[in-house]
Amino acid sequence: MKKRNVxxxxxxxxxxxxxxxxxIRVTKVYDWVVLTNRDRNKVQIPEECFAAIExxxxxxxxxxxTCSEVVGTRSCDFIGAIPANIxxxxxxxxxxxxxxxxIRVQFFCNGEPLPGxxxxxxxxxxxxxxxxxxxxxxxxxxxxxxxxxxxxxxxLGDMVVxxxxxxxxxQVEAEVKLEVEAKFCGPRPVIPIEEDGFVCPTPRFPxxxxxxxxxxxxxxxGSADFSGEASIIVSEDGLGxxxxxxxxxxALVCDQCTLSGSRIQVTYIxxxxxxxxxxxxxxxxQSFTFTANDFLQPTCxxxxxxxxxxxxxxxxxxxxxxxxxxxxxxxxxxxxxxxxTLVITGATTSVTIALTAVANPGLEVEVGDCDRFPV
Numbered sequence: 169m170k171k172r173n174v175x176x177x178x179x180x181x182x183x184x185x186x187x188x189x190x191x192i193r194v195t196k197v198y199d200w201v202v203l204t205n206r207d208r209n210k211v212q213i214p215e216e217c218f219a220a221i222e223x224x225x226x227x228x229x230x231x232x233x234t235c236s237e238v239v240g241t242r243s244c245d246f247i248g249a250i251p252a253n254i255x256x257x258x259x260x261x262x263x264x265x266x267x268x269x270x271i272r273v274q275f276f277c278n279g280e281p282l283p284g285x286x287x288x289x290x291x292x293x294x295x296x297x298x299x300x301x302x303x304x305x306x307x308x309x310x311x312x313x314x315x316x317x318x319x320x321x322x323x324l325g326d327m328v329v330x331x332x333x334x335x336x337x338x339q340v341e342a343e344v345k346l347e348v349e350a351k352f353c354g355p356r357p358v359i360p361i362e363e364d365g366f367v368c369p370t371p372r373f374p375x376x377x378x379x380x381x382x383x384x385x386x387x388x389x390g391s392a393d394f395s396g397e398a399s400i401i402v403s404e405d406g407l408g409x410x411x412x413x414x415x416x417x418x419a420l421v422c423d424q425c426t427l428s429g430s431r432i433q434v435t436y437i438x439x440x441x442x443x444x445x446x447x448x449x450x451x452x453x454q455s456f457t458f459t460a461n462d463f464l465q466p467t468c469x470x471x472x473x474x475x476x477x478x479x480x481x482x483x484x485x486x487x488x489x490x491x492x493x494x495x496x497x498x499x500x501x502x503x504x505x506x507x508x509t510l511v512i513t514g515a516t517t518s519v520t521i522a523l524t525a526v527a528n529p530g531l532e533v534e535v536g537d538c539d540r541f542p543v
Contacts, residue, residue, distance in 0.1 A: 386422030425538035
């Protein structure tokens with residue numbers, strides 16, 4: 169038989185693999201949250217076990233107990249859903265879910281298992297959660313972690329208290345065909361449930377809820393950090409002005425290119441006294457704290473600048489916390505061109521912080537682009 173001229177495979181083979189759009193049939197995630205429950209449940213101790221515990225204690229023995237999840241007993245049930253009246257998230261619904269698990273409880277006498285004291289009890293949690301749950305989608309929920317501790321110092325007669333923590337993953341899904349570029353994503357924060365009535369139409373077909381899931385990626389990201397003496401402007405009820413004191417400022421905008429990774433924390437401790445000398449408000453305590461709690465998509469200026477706006481809470485010294493808006497502008501120009509400007513405006517208090525690398529040594533500012541779909 170004639171030999172065929174077959175080249176043996178050696179080394180790495182080069183196969184064309186161009187990047188391009190692909191159409192795939194997948195399970196689309198319309199919404200995704202992670203919930204945590206921790207509660208103390210009173211459970212009945214079997215009669216035989218309770219008698220053994222009492223006898224052991226009467227004889228001066230040491231009683232201990234453990235509890236653990238029974239493998240294979242986790243379950244989740246969809247109870248129902250009603251529309252949620254939240255103007256900022258149209259199509260949202262309040263979904264009721266029930267989570268169940270079985271817990272094994274065992275008592276010990278001086279470290280040895282106590283006869284008749286190994287029993288199983290059911291533990292359940294009910295949850296209500298706001299979800300994007302349009303018609304045509306399904307709820308996929310599961311329990312991914314269970315922790316349990318027996319609280320022996322809270323035994324009530326023949327009842328024992330179990331401290332149970334349950335971690336749950338809830339997704340809204342539907343099978344769709346998509347043409348996509350993609351990256352890994354994570355769950356969004358839980359939205360608080362309002363106490364008012366709920367009236368909201370249900371869409372005929374599954375439609376995404378772009379106002380709150382998935383989280384929009386940012387086009388750029390930035391950070392600023394400063395701790396030290398600084399001169400700023402603080403005004404409260406029309407009083408105040410320039411002041412010098414100790415300032416701690418930490419700012420993250422779109423950390424890891426995710427808007428939910430943003431935070432601003434400011435603590436300012438005023439140096440009391442005539443600053444500036446001779447002003448009528450020089451003895452005011454202009455200290456305050458500020459925490460940002462909501463961010464809009466930032467504006468990017470080339471590769472060196474970023475501006476973020478949003479809302480937060482400012483608390484003046486001896487005052488009442490009040491809602492405020494903020495504007496943060498960062499510029500990253502090495503070696504000495506870094507700047508950080510934060511303007512906070514509340515109902516009665518306003519603050520202007522303007523830091524530069526030259527006037528405020530120790531100021532660290534970083535600004536960079538976000539590569540949404542790296543190759």
